[in-house]
Amino acid sequence: MIDRILFGDNQFFAVNHISDEKSRAQSIQFKNDDAIVKTLDHARDAGLNTFMCTTHDRISAICDVIRRDPEKYEDYKIFPCMPYAHKYANAVTELGITGTIKQYVPGNLFGSLFKGGMAVLSKDYISLIELMIDAEMKMFKGINTPVIFLQNVITDLLIGLKAEEILMAYYNHVKKKHNAEPGFITMNMPKLYEILERNGVENPIICSSINKVGFRMSGSIEAYEQVLRTKRGRFIAMQVLAGGAIPPEEALEYICSLPNIESVLFGASSKRNIESTVSYINHFDEKQMTTAMAS
Template sequence: MERILFGDNQFFAVNHISDEKSRAQSIKFREDSAIVKTLDDARSLGVNTFMCTTHDRIANICAIIRQEPEKYRDFKIFPCMPYAHKYANAVTELGIAGTLKQYVPGNFIGSMFKGGMAFLSKDYLSIMELLVDSEMKMFRGINTPVIFLQNVITDLLLGLRAYEVLAAFYHYVKRKHNAEAGFITMNMPKLLDALESQGIENPIICSSINKVGFRMSGGKEIYEETLKNRKLRAIAMQVLGGGAIAPKEALEYVCELPNIESILFGASSKANIQNTVETIRHFDGAPSNA
């Protein structure tokens, strides 16, 4: 994985501290071309990996990228699935069974809900596999070396102790999509325990890591301990603590932690992208135009 990954929250009006800012972003990025322009800005600064949720609009962005294979030769996408709001809204409207019928391809679900037979492990895992395939369709022809499970699902399964399902996702992504599995979580140390209990070593885990301890469940200390003493390929997100920390101070903290393979950030303007990239490279001790 590259040291710096570019995120997508700014494109979809996700702002953790201000509803006004998220509305402004939603207006700025209402055209797909504005998103592509920002991705091109990031690429021009050497940031070639876009980590994004499987939002419907990402399908449009992928279509644009496919049209220019030469231009986007080195470009990678790390899909993060599922786009939870899509399913949450569907569950509100259709119920759990109706949602599965709508989103799982084929007649599989229809036949499952017939009769009162017991559900087998392979049934649940087949649903998971079919959903992964269906979410991956939009990325056809695009390099997706890591595929992530979103925190809302990772952490739900973690609390339900359904560690086997997390492991099944890990193995399936490798087998079927020839990619590494990644996990986004708000509970990194607990998740690492769970994955290790399933025999998964050195997993890719993306979690909030920031100087003020924002969304670092259980406290910053246990995260720092875990990074120092255990084996994982960590991605730090929410490094600015939702905006609570000055960028320079925030990035200095993250750059000096051990075992952080990548830093994920999003920004709307080229100046902000440049500033962040240069600051990370400064604290990493590399030339800023690398």
């Protein structure tokens, strides 16, 4: 079972969809890894034991902290989200294609290169996807990673290309090789659900922008709500504040009123904002439960 509230990492890497000024402030605030760990501990103190994060290079140092203190982080989980596209783009710029392959390809170098090389020559993108997953997962060795997500930049590209076989290759590889549940991040939840359902995936894990103003939601709000009402899945709502366009209380009351939202993903820079967000979600969940019992 996925926790009701998940803690995200956008704030650590200066990702803000509304304010460049806030992005710059966060970049300064989290320039040291200790600041990231401190905020994660604030989230843990508020009851949040799942960290959903990209495979940004700095996450490797956070994983080292977790591995060094297994007792403290005994029940802690990380949901990796891959690939972190900027990492590869920057690496190619700095190291070249060969240098990037040497840095990120896991396991036996020549065996992996052979597999990857054949993939390029034969346009076997499925093999490339498998290599990418294995490379990205290296930093999480020894850490509990029960769900592994495909980032929306790839998910939605594959949806647009109608490359369903590659989506399913990712799904199958994560289950078989990494003994984890595959998750998908998307900006088009109704379309992705249709594809997964058609390919026999039951009760999928889908993380998508869900908010009352349709921010970064491809398709209508009504289409999303229809899926939530009528389909079986483990749906995770992200960007619930619409990048700051909706006041937290109003945004979270709407999210908690929706059926079939298993989890809410959010990020915050301060202990106060973490605690207030958790408090709002708990309050509106209790309100929904009370209403349901009374009806």
